[in-house]
Amino acid sequence: MTIKAIVNSDDGTILNIIVAGDDPLEAEAATVIVDDPDGQAQIGGTWYEAEGFTKPITSLPPLGPLSARQIRLVLNRHGYLAQVEPAIAAIPDETERNEALIEWTYxxxxxxxxxxxASMRLALGISEADMETMWREAMAL
Known part of the structure; x- marks a missing residue:
């Protein structure tokens, strides 16, 4: 079985994957057909003449809102929940502190x-990357 990839000749994006004998009539003028003996091609990936095939870049959905339940569960699972209220209590400005407590509580x-x-992430020492990972985890709860 011979596997071939239909590749956009302008940017290398893999448009389709065919098995020898399939009719590549879907290929347009701006495409080339590249042998893929190891089966590495994936639709949406890229083919570079010197490097071969790369996997497609998958984009993550945007971060959405979390319910009070979701955010508390994920903070608890990562050991941060008990630190939130002390971090709020440590805010020096009384108005900001009260507003943060109202936001957190209600x-x-x-x-x-x-x-x-953002301020709780910094106060708890959570990196942006870890916060995004935790946020995505919480979105699934």
Whole structure:
């Protein structure tokens, strides 16, 4: 069995994968057909003449809001929940501290770009990458 990839000749994007004998009539003028003896091609990936095939880049969905339940569960699972209220209590400005406590206590949902989330991330020592990972984990709860 011979596997071939139909590749856009302009940018190397893999458009389709065919087995020898399939009719590559779907290939347009701006495509080339490349042998893929090891079966490495994936639709949406890229083919580079010197490097061969790369996997497609998968984009993650945007971060959405979390419910109060979701954010508390994920913080608990990662050992941060007990640190949130002390971090809020440590905010020096009384108005900011009270507003943060009101937000934390009564908000029914939390947006990833809310200032309270950013300040708590910093106060708890959570990196941006770890916060995004935790946020995605919580979105699935």
């Amino acid at each position: 908000a029914s949902s939390f947006e990833p770009d809310h200032p309270l989330i």
